[in-house]
Each structure stands twice: as structure tokens, then as C-alpha cells.
Amino acid sequence: MTTDEKKLLQAKHRLEETEMRDRQKERKARTRRLIQEGAILEKVFPSVVSLNLDELEDFLCGLRR
Template sequence: MTENEKKLLQAKHRLEEAEMRDRQKERKARTRRLVQEGAILEKALPQTTQMTLEQLEDFLCEVFKPIR
């Protein structure tokens, strides 16, 4: 393997690592946002804490159903 091939491979690996870090940051930011939104939902509608996910989805779909 030539020196240029080694450098190219190293650059490729550095780019892949940077992309992985970016994806991980995005995942953590999304998780944080979802947790915060869930906390707001529970604070605004305390009865939702006793619901299953399916019940919560049905409830929210019914409450926010578009008027036709």
C-alpha cells in the first residue's frame, strides 16, 4: 500500500467517524426533544400518564381531529 493510499484511507476513516459523531449528536438531540415534549404533555394533560401508548394515540387523534 502506497503512502497516498494510506492517506486516502485515513481521510476516509476520519470522514466516517465525523459522520458517526454527527448522527449520534442528532439522535441525542431528538431523544432529548422527545423527552421534553413528553414531559410537557404529561404536565398539560396529567390523565395521559395512566394511558397506554395506543390509548394516548387514540386520545390525541380524537382531540386534534380536523373539523370537516
Template sequence: MTPEEKALLQAKHRLEAVQARDRKKERNARTRRLILEGAELEYVVPEVREMSREELRHFLSFHLQKHD
């Protein structure tokens, strides 16, 4: 492998590492946001703790529909 090829490969790996760190950072931010929003929902409507995901989806759909 020539020095130029080696340098190119190293640069590619550095870029991939930076992209992987960015993806992880975005995932962590999304996870934190979802946890905090879920906690707020449980605080406001404590009964959701006992609901299945399907029941929760139905509950939210019903209560968030626009009534004209």
C-alpha cells in the same frame, strides 16, 4: 499499501468518524426534544401517564381533529 492509499484510507475513516458524531448528535437532540415534549404533555394532561401508547394515540387523534 502505498503512502497515498494509506492517506486516502485515513481520510475516509476521519470522514466516517465525523459523520458518526453528527448522527449521534442528531439522535441525542431528537431524544431530548421527545423527552421534553412528553414531559409537557404529561404536565398539561396528567392522565396520559396511565395510558398505553395505543390509548394515547387514540386520545390525541380524537382531541386534535379539526372540527369544521
């Protein structure tokens, strides 16, 4: 493997690592947002804590009507 090939491979790996870190940051931000939104939902509608996902979806869709 030549020096240029090694440099190219290293650059490719650095780019992949950067993209992976960015995806991880996005996932963490999404997870945080979903948790915060869920907490607000439970605060405003305490009864939703006892609902399963289908019941919660029906409840929220009913609010939209």
C-alpha cells in the same frame, strides 16, 4: 500499501468518524426533544401517564377532531 493509499484510507476513516459523531449528535438532540415534549404532554394532560400507547394515540387523535 503506498503512502497515498494510507492517506486516502485515513481521510476516509476521519470522514466516517465525523459523520458518525454528527449522527450521534442528531440522535441525542432528537431524544432530548422527545423527552421534553413528553414531559410537557404529561404536565398539560396528567391523565395520559396511565394510558398505554394505543390509548394515548386515540386520545390525541380525538383532540384533533
